[in-house]
Amino acid sequence: MTLVRRVARPLLAAPLIQSGVEAARHPGAHAEAARPVLKQVSGPLRLPNDPVMVVRSAGAVTAVAGSLLAAGRLPRLSALAIVVTAPVVQPVEPFWKEKDPALRREKQATFVKTLGLIGGALLATVDTEGKPSVAYRGRKARKAAGLAVREVRADAHDTVAEVKVSGRKATKKARKQAQEFAREAEKAARQAAKEAGRTSRRARKKAEKIAAKQSAKAHRAAQKAGHALPI
Template sequence: MKPVRSLARAMLSGIFVVSGFRNFQNPGRLAPTAKPVTDRVTPLLERANPRIPTDTETLIRATAAVQVGAGLLLATGKLTRPAALVLAGTLVPVTIAGHPFWKNDDPAARNNNQTHFLKNLGLFGGLLLAAADTEGKPGLRWRAGHRIGHSRRSVRRAVRTARREARIAVRSASTARRIPG
């Protein structure tokens, strides 16, 4: 199954690496489309840290750089689960800004944006699957639950053994008292 996972991750990450690289090189072409979303995010960023640059082109470049980095991590199989979550997180504002089909009056433009919106929704689903994939190894939640269950069974076994040994000791003591010496 490893070759399938590797190929699927490379295929899934390709769009993020390529478009992220293009968007990093030329953020100006996306600025008018992204501006409504960046204008809504800017106050949140300024509250979090006033020194963060909040102009639209810088935010586009930052998103693009994150997409290239996380896409490469996903493609190479390094930190795949966090990389997939980061890519999914960048996909939300990109999709809302880039493909608002609900705002289009022109049926052709609406159809085009709706198709791209649904494509990004599918990518989002693929990224969620990649983020949940443990590669056949048990996840932390399972391991913790398994360890707790193992500990409980060990304690129960120890209690049963202690009871049995106590009963044997009581029988031995009562037998020893009955035997005249």
């Protein structure tokens, strides 16, 4: 807590504590002033149909909340309690209806002071002492979560694109290798056919040569025997 807050909070809380104690001890005047307000809100808020008891309870709450605010304990929650009970503990008197100029000025000054106290309490409800508020941290967390989700989606999209590109590259590579294997197989088949052809021609020539030799031998043998055999 800074020095300014150590001084400002007790100064703000002092008149609030005093009005809370006064409302708790002597609720009659406050109850009469707050009766129009209580008549409107007692039904929706389910408050007791007893303005004196409501004012006394609200005064006690204001006194305790003001003490906590002055001590710097739960300052935002204490200030919120003071603001909530203000319409009962700090009732606004219709000074504009007062015909006596002196009383009108007095009530008007009280009205302005009351507004100032409520405004100070409202500021205290949002005073985070330089720390980020819960709403700010929530907005920041939502932004961080949204950014993380967008990054994850972008990474997933990039990964899918890489997989598709890799798949196309792999398919193209496999197709190319298959074509190379087919060409090599066709080349090997042609070489094997050539080898088989050469072997067949050599075998045929050798067979013809052997047959020619055998025929010549047979012809010579036939001549000797007196037989003429066609070559």
